[in-house]
Amino acid sequence: MAYIIGIFTSIALVIAILLMVFWFIMVKRREERKIKERQILLTPANGSSIQPSTTGKQPLEDFSFFKLSTIVAATNNFSVSNKLGQGGFGTVYKGRLRNGIDIAVKRLAKNSDQGFEEFKNEVSLIVKLQHRNLVRLLGCCFQPHEKMLIYEYLPNKGLDSFIFDQDKCYILNWEKRFNIILGIARGMIYLHQDSRLKIIHRDLKASNILLDDGLNPKISDFGTARVFGGDQMEANTKRVVGTYGYMSPEYAMEGLYSIKSDVFSFGVILLEIINGRKNTSYHQENTINLIGHAWALWNKGKVFDIIDSRMGDLWTNQEVLRCIHIGLLCVQEHAMDRPTMSEVVFMLCKDMSLPSPKQPAFIFNGQDMHASDSLTNIKDVVEIAVKRLAKRSHQGVEEFKNEVSLIAKFQHRNLVRLLGCCVEHHEKALVYEYLPNKDLDSFIFEKCSQLNWEKRYNIILGIAKGMVYLHQDSRLRIINRDLKTSNVLLDNELNPKISDFGMERIFKGNQIEANTNRVVGTIVYMSPEYSMEGLYSIKSDVFSFGVILLRIINRRKNTSYHQEKTINLISDVTKENNTFDFNDLLDGSEEVCKTNFINEDESSNKSIKNNQE
DSSP, X not given: XXXXXXXXXXXXXXXXXXXXXXXXXHHHHHHHHHHHHHHHHTOOTTSOOOOOOTTOOOSSTTOEEOOHHHHHHHTTTTOGGGXXXXXXXXXXXXXXXXXXXXXXXXXXXXXXXXXXXXXXXXXXXXXXXXOTTBXXXXXXXXXXXXXXXXXXXXXXXXXXXXXXXXXXXXXXXXXXXXXXXXXXXXXXXXIIIISSSEEEOSOOOGGGEEEOTTOOEEEOOOTTOEXXXXXXXXXXXXXXXXXXXXXXXXXXXXXXXXXXXXXXXXXXXXXXXXXXXXXXXXXXXXXXXXXXXXXXXXXXXXXXXXXXXXXXXXXXXXXXXXXXXXXXXXXXXXXXXXXXXXXXXXXXXSOOOOOOOOOBSSOOOSTTSOTTOSEEEETTTEEEEEXXXXXXXXXOHHHHHHHHHHHTTOOOTTBOOEEEEEEETTEEEEEEEOOTTXXXXXXXXXXXXXXXXXXXXXXXXXXXXXHHIIXXXXXXXXXXXXXXXXXXXXXXXXXXXXXXXXXXXXXXXTOOEEEOSSOOSOGGGSXXXXXXXXXXXXXXXXXXXXXXXXXXXXXXXXXXXXXXXXSSHHHHHTOSSTTOOXXXXXXXXXXXXXXXXXHHOTTHHHHHHHTOO
């Protein structure tokens, strides 16, 4: 009996030991998993990280990984009464920890456009930063279905809640506004050059500037920030994130960002602080935005009209004028013309001569031009071409919106440049750069003698390069759907620029083709599958390009053969019998063209005869 009891006791002891070992292994794995998760969170995209200790202790003494139960208790179970605001990330709640410290909890919404990458990005970046003008991240809560960032609580919320509020704006006299401008600038210098990491914020705006008890600014929201390594000056992205109105033109249109992108955003904020209105709040007035308003007043010598009257009278003309001047320097169209943030602070703090600002980005409006003119001169400086939507036009608001929204994103030497638009009451007009040589049509049919083969070939190549950009090199894959000679404009040097994007369509991802019940375009340039079935793709544009190419060589319209032995130019080139003579295709109006073309490849005529389709 004692023997049996001993056996059972030994078995129980072994089981107990095995359970203890299993428990120890599970605890160890849980700790290792936590360390690994924290390692992932603290490692930004460039790979630099703060290494957590192997003991599982916090990598930073002032950074904590909060339990979900702690945050639930602090926010009263995310009570609506504790809600501070909401953005692309999710909802922000006020909370109070058991030790009496007030916190702001930024909770990632389950359906948020921003996700784990932005969450991780903000943790990994801001945990490494320490500056009085950056918001302090206390920690985070990271659970399978909950992701939250825990910040210091700033009772005065965002800068936008002061400068754009009819009542609170009176609190901000000039001295306080100037201190906010200077504080933001100092915070940006830290991000751009003084911290160990060179950080591009990419979403600097008034609502991302928080104010503490003393109205000192603190830059927040680093979810879309990016780290630059070594001597890196700029980077490119296919996914533009940020807020329109604060984006620099090269970032909004090309996806290019650098420290100068942040400088542009800072310039917008500076002008907003002085003016007391949002950059985008002028769209129903005489100017397209605050930048355009400030630039117009600057040129008229009435720049003090931009000042918010609610900030009182205790300011000096010289100091405010210098700030407006610096703001205009920051929002100049070309990144290379903008100062760095360190230069901005130097200019803010020192009475010195400043360079004259050049034309800012996004400034054209409806009152600066006469919409009835096809050519207008703004302030005798910039010649423009105005495309006015006729009230009886078959094209309407959708085509107008399409052209504005698409071409504003393009940047290529072979695409016409859209300077702005006018939308007022019953008037809609698009404002383009002015190209004195008009369109390709006018040269092919009226000035053909000026087009030798070299010029014609350069035009063909330029159109092709522009189409390559639309089809594959731009962030958006664009199908033109109305490519024709009259939509190809020529600049002073006869370089081609594709225009008229009202009929364009965007293809997403791996989309190859699309179908429409409404066929738009010019019939003689349409591919058969598009004109007959409504199917369009990049190959539809290729067909249109082919027609243009043949017209450039031949000079005659594709439809000009209807009274001859062939239906059109294409049919003439592709005669079924082998009687086609290569020389017959060439434009006989310019011997130089014919001679140069044939001399380049004497065997091309034979090749065409032997390989006709």
